[in-house]
Amino acid sequence: MADDELQTCVRCYHVADKKDKYCIQCGAPLxxxxxxxxxxxxxxxxxxxxxxxxxxxxxxxxxxxxxxxxx
Ligand SMILES: [Zn+2]
Ligand SMILES: [Zn+2]
Incomplete structure (x- = not known):
């Protein structure tokens, strides 16, 4: 998967898929x-x-x- 398809949660640093709107680990908005x-x-x-x-x-x-x- 390319880097531009990923984003990092600013609260828990979970690496999420770019299409996700909220972090699946802590619920923070992405x-x-x-x-x-x-x-x-x-x-x-x-x-x-x-x-x-x-x-x-x-x-x-x-x-x-x-x-x-x-x-
Ligand atoms: Zn998070
Ligand atoms: Zn505005």
Whole structure:
């Protein structure tokens, strides 16, 4: 399997398949998605940010890793 098909959990370092959304070992999210929710006024933001991003590069909202206290 190529390296780009793998990703590492930021909490427990479990090596997971790239298509997984959550770590099967500790339940932490594997994708650092923007947490901006869809509302009546906004379409929301589902940008996947760099693993070290605390805030979304597109809209400045807290990222999922930041919300979970993983950074
Ligand atoms: Zn994990
Ligand atoms: Zn965003």
């Amino acid at each position: 994708k650092n998605k923007c947490t901006k929710k869809k509302t009546v006024l906004h379409a929301g933001c589902s940008k996947v940010n760099e693993p070290n991003a605390k805030y979304c590069a597109d809209c400045g909202t807290e990222t999922l890793f930041n919300e979970w206290g993983l950074l």
